[in-house]
Amino acid sequence: MKVQRQIPQNAYHADDSFLGRYQKLIKQEVIPYQYQVLCDQAEGAEKSHVVANFINAGKALRGENPGDGFYGMVFQDSDAAKWLEAVAYSLTIFPDQELETTADQLIELIAQAQDTDGYLNTRFTIKDRDKRWTNLLEGHELYCAGHMMEAACAYYEATGKDRLLKVMQKNAEHIYHIFIEEKKEGYPGHPEVELALMRMYHLTGDRHCLELAEHFLNIRGIDRNFFKNEQKKRNWEVWGMDAGDLYYNQSFAPVREQKDAVGHAVRAVYLYTAMADLASETEDEELQKACRRLWESITRRRMYLTGGIGSTGIGEAFTEDYDLPGDTAYCETCASIGLMFFASRMLEQDVRGEYADVMERAFYNTVLAGMQLDGKRFFYVNPLECIPGISGKAVTHSHDLTERPKWYACACCPPNTARLISSIGKYAYGENGQTAYCHLFAGGEASFENGMKLSCKTSYPYGFTVLYTITAGNGQLAVHIPSWSSQYRILVNGSDAKYTLQDGYVYLSVKENDTVSITLDDTPYTMYASSRVPQLSGYAAVCRGPLVYCFEGADNDQDVLSLSLKRGGSLTAEPFDKDLLNGTVRITAEAVRRETTEELYTSALPAMTPCTAVAIPYYTWCNRGENQMRVWMNEIN
Amino acid sequence: MKVQRQIPQNAYHADDSFLGRYQKLIKQEVIPYQYQVLCDQAEGAEKSHVVANFINAGKALRGENPGDGFYGMVFQDSDAAKWLEAVAYSLTIFPDQELETTADQLIELIAQAQDTDGYLNTRFTIKDRDKRWTNLLEGHELYCAGHMMEAACAYYEATGKDRLLKVMQKNAEHIYHIFIEEKKEGYPGHPEVELALMRMYHLTGDRHCLELAEHFLNIRGIDRNFFKNEQKKRNWEVWGMDAGDLYYNQSFAPVREQKDAVGHAVRAVYLYTAMADLASETEDEELQKACRRLWESITRRRMYLTGGIGSTGIGEAFTEDYDLPGDTAYCETCASIGLMFFASRMLEQDVRGEYADVMERAFYNTVLAGMQLDGKRFFYVNPLECIPGISGKAVTHSHDLTERPKWYACACCPPNTARLISSIGKYAYGENGQTAYCHLFAGGEASFENGMKLSCKTSYPYGFTVLYTITAGNGQLAVHIPSWSSQYRILVNGSDAKYTLQDGYVYLSVKENDTVSITLDDTPYTMYASSRVPQLSGYAAVCRGPLVYCFEGADNDQDVLSLSLKRGGSLTAEPFDKDLLNGTVRITAEAVRRETTEELYTSALPAMTPCTAVAIPYYTWCNRGENQMRVWMNEIN
Helix, strand or coil: CCCCEECCHHHEEECCCHHHHHHHHHHHHHHHHHHHHHCCCCCCCCCCCHHHHHHHHHHHHCCCCCCCCCCCCCCCHHHHHHHHHHHHHHHHHCCCHHHHHHHHHHHHHHHHCECCCCCECCHHHHCCHHHCCCCCCCCCHHHHHHHHHHHHHHHHHHHCCCHHHHHHHHHHHHHHHHHHHCCCCCCCCCCCHHHHHHHHHHHHCCHHHHHHHHHHHHHCCCCCCHHHHHHHHCCCCCCCCCCCCCCCCCCCCCHHHCCCCCCEHHHHHHHHHHHHHHHHHHCCHHHHHHHHHHHHHHHHHCECCCCCECCECCCCECCCCCCCCCCCCCCEHHHHHHHHHHHHHHHHHCCCHHHHHHHHHHHHHHHHHCECCCCCCECCECCCEECECCECCCHHHCCCCCCCCCCCCCCCHHHHHHHHHHCHHHHHEEEECCEEEECCCCCEEEECCCCCEEEEEECCCCCCEEEEEEEECCEEEEEECCCCCCCEEEEECCEECCCEEECCEEEEEECCCCEEEEEECCCCEEEEECCCCHHHCCEEEEEECCEEEEEEHHHCCCCCCCEEEECCCCEEECCCECCCCCCECCEEEEEEEECCCCCCEECCCCCEEEEEEEEEEHHHCCCCCCCCEECCEEEEC | CCCCEECCHHHEEECCCHHHHHHHHHHHHHHHHHHHHHCCCCCCCCCCCHHHHHHHHHHHHCCCCCCCCCCCCCCCHHHHHHHHHHHHHHHHHCCCHHHHHHHHHHHHHHHHCECCCCCECCHHHHCCHHHCCCCCCCCCHHHHHHHHHHHHHHHHHHHCCCHHHHHHHHHHHHHHHHHHHCCCCCCCCCCCHHHHHHHHHHHHCCHHHHHHHHHHHHHCCCCCCHHHHHHHHCCCCCCCCCCCCCCCCCCCCCHHHCCCCCCEHHHHHHHHHHHHHHHHHHCCHHHHHHHHHHHHHHHHHCECCCCCECCECCCCECCCCCCCCCCCCCCEHHHHHHHHHHHHHHHHHCCCHHHHHHHHHHHHHHHHHCECCCCCCECCECCCEECECCECCCHHHCCCCCCCCCCCCCCCHHHHHHHHHHCHHHHHEEEECCEEEECCCCCEEEECCCCCEEEEECCCCCCCEEEEEEEECCEEEEEECCCCCCCEEEEECCEECCCEEECCEEEEEECCCCEEEEEECCCCEEEEECCCCHHHCCEEEEEECCEEEEEEHHHCCCCCCCEEEECCCCEEECCCECCCCCCECCEEEEEEEECCCCCCEECCCCCEEEEEEEEEEHHHCCCCCCCCEECCEEEEC
């Protein structure tokens, strides 16, 4: 049983504060641009061919010549799914008949690409129909199905239109038939369909979806030779993945026995999200314990300060406990989005501040950093240090680019960012009976099934007062107090409030017209890593509120490497500058600059000159061209 | 024209001081153990099959059944060559009839494995004779020939026996026939034969060897498509190396145009060594300039403090300027040996202290660290930081082992170390006419072709007085003053001496019975890296004399990560402890220990407790089991 659950998408409407402006950016820039990409009309971007793939698949099914065939990654279809999901969310916020018509047309193309038995995947419809379901390791058929199920749920919830939902119900039934009724062995090489089937189940109540999700989770890692045997049975491959690398795709052990977060980080958190959702749905204590163990493995030993995960580009993967190099980090945008999914589902099991803390950390830092401030370029990889000349250039740093590209051949991150930002309300607010939960501070209006409505006014993450007004109903308001705010003040109707504090949430009884004001600590602060992290011993990072800051060359004479922060030195938040980086607050820090020597090594104590170092929020980095960037700074007395 | 040149191997005899004890260790432990390995009689070591390969090749040539065929790397023959070379050197120091007989027998096997046309390589004699010279990219035929030529020269010089030299003269003539007379295209994928042909030329005066070395150097990188075209012409491969990766094997440009040290570090320095040797031999100014540029590229921007080179395990290669990560370093033992070769040849062009400094840095740190103190185990990779739990375990650190293995499938480093240590006199002393050069402090007796003889007494690198006695002849003595010694005192016959100082060398006129005493600075000192090295900003390393020190868990409560050195704090050399790590001097440093937090991240300023940190010489690390090790330490006021 879930102790609370996400509110529906249409129960939150942002205002024009920080999150609302991001949603508008997605609507105005990202969604149209990404549609151009899907249609191969975006100049200078990698070829996508996604729409053409659906058209060609439809032709193939009708026995027509499938035009220029299939192009792209084996999971190319998922770009359309994620775009549609983002559109669905966006339509609930910004109704747009033209966009809806465009989406309907794409959905029609998708529907026409569905085979009569319910199968849907352009890669194995345009060609290689005999290869369907023969390469679960690499084929991404279940992955693509999962994303399209998510899009179908979202589009139905947003518009009431069930065209895509019916397509995906039929598709789910097809998968059920294959894997349950026909007892086909195996489970997906890339988890995603499990969490999507849970969403389908939540929306439709179809127990086949629940059963199928549970099936895929239950059999994962039981037959450790499944992928190897599957590989032996076929004479083709996608990339030639190592079927014996069971850690990469989390099939090294049954999910309930897994202890450490390992392998491909996106696969991992998508899997854990489904596990957490199922565990609270079915009250599966063993599964809940596994989720909690994996959560602790990530957040206590394998997560970057920015909420990034994946310490290496080799396999886009977790490595070992406390191995968190900044310059060669992977920290894929999608992985932090998936970490938010996981956190949000964990919150449904147990309302604990740490889950909301991690959601906030991942969102305001890695997820937002994944997109240029103008919404036009995207990072896939989000390192905590960037040194032009080495980053993006040395073979060990080739994945750590120094500038955001426009689009990627493997374009999972940009549409993932679009759907996450457009649906932020589901992560920000939750509900259970009389209680309305505020996990993240999200300005706008939220309504709850118990009849409560509230408005939230805040200029967070730059303003630190959040004002809730109960505009309808009454009940309990539960608000997460971020762990970084050691001090806070809560006023109800202007007076100090009575509240209880439990596990990082304050609980207050409220009634219509009540105002609840929460003021958090706006003092910039320094963060330290445990000395168990070899790469961070002696380093410090500057933060304010949920924002991790970084030092860029652009603000620091093009040289951040020779800067050291003064230990315990003053940190000063400058006034909000609406013209800087779409509006931001810089922090100045007492620092010293070490003399840069020509010699590679010297025995001369390098002179240190006191100076002021300037930091900007990490999410705003690399918006002024290629330059040095560093989050963790050496510290000196 | 060389301004000075290496003395012959038999012109130096070590005493029982530091270097002499290492030579004895090679004689007593390494040479016998390695012979067992070559004969597959060493328990617990990787299979070698080297001797069997020669036996089987001989059988194949005689039309007999070649037994169990060929086994091992394509360059397996070179292990025998390097062992023979080490034996040759060792025999000049420690005459040993039994060992010499063993070597003679191996040489006989090698001679019998030579084809009638002079070809010598067991891999392409036991099998695949039609594949000879068809894969210069990967086949290592010229590489193996080069090592055997070096062995032949060394063995002739040591014993006067010319059996192997004649074999290799015939082999060189065969190669000359193929590549010069028959004009076969191409150059070696792994440089080595070039420097070996120069050695053959120095010894025999055979101008075909000079011509051939010059030919291979001159055509390298001219036809940038050579390896690709070669690949197209054959239907087999060794590993499937990328023939288009011209940086890996330094064929991206003609050698005279190369600017940065790139690619596989061992290949690079072997190539540069031959270039330097040829340049001074032929007074090729353009080539000299190229050598100087490449030297500066390495030593000013791409070399570790330990004299290690190769910043990544991916391709065992150089990366980019100032990219010098400690924990993921490659720093192959062979690469530092090759760097000493290069430095020694550069010294023949121009007597400058920096060349001797780098030889010393590479030798006393990386080369010696490559071998366990008992001579029984070897590192291939020499990182500057080792963290059990991450090192050797994380995919990014898989090459950085936490303990020395006994032997390797690719066993280039152990025999390379053996031959280097056994021939250290050639690097330590040089000569030209009236001048005797002392590049490294090497206790023992050295004689020069001008009739001068000297004895050198020192307990360097732990004692800092070096006493030379001129035991015969007279002339000029040129002694390198290491750059780390800012202060030094020179006495001739007990009185302050008259000398000139030029480019890091002191020059004194000496005559028979003179004593020259040089006292260097024995104060421990701290080294800093340029702030251009991202990984080292705010870090400091402790050194004394030529020795870089490191901090091991074994001396520091099993936790070096939470230690920071006090900036400008005192460093104290403890008395020499003959029982510690084969006899060493520990350095204690004023330090602080940071509180280790359970939390991965905390905003609480970590408490710091003053403490004393204990350092040992880097070359002695990992002789007390697996534990943490760190060279560069965070520094705090």
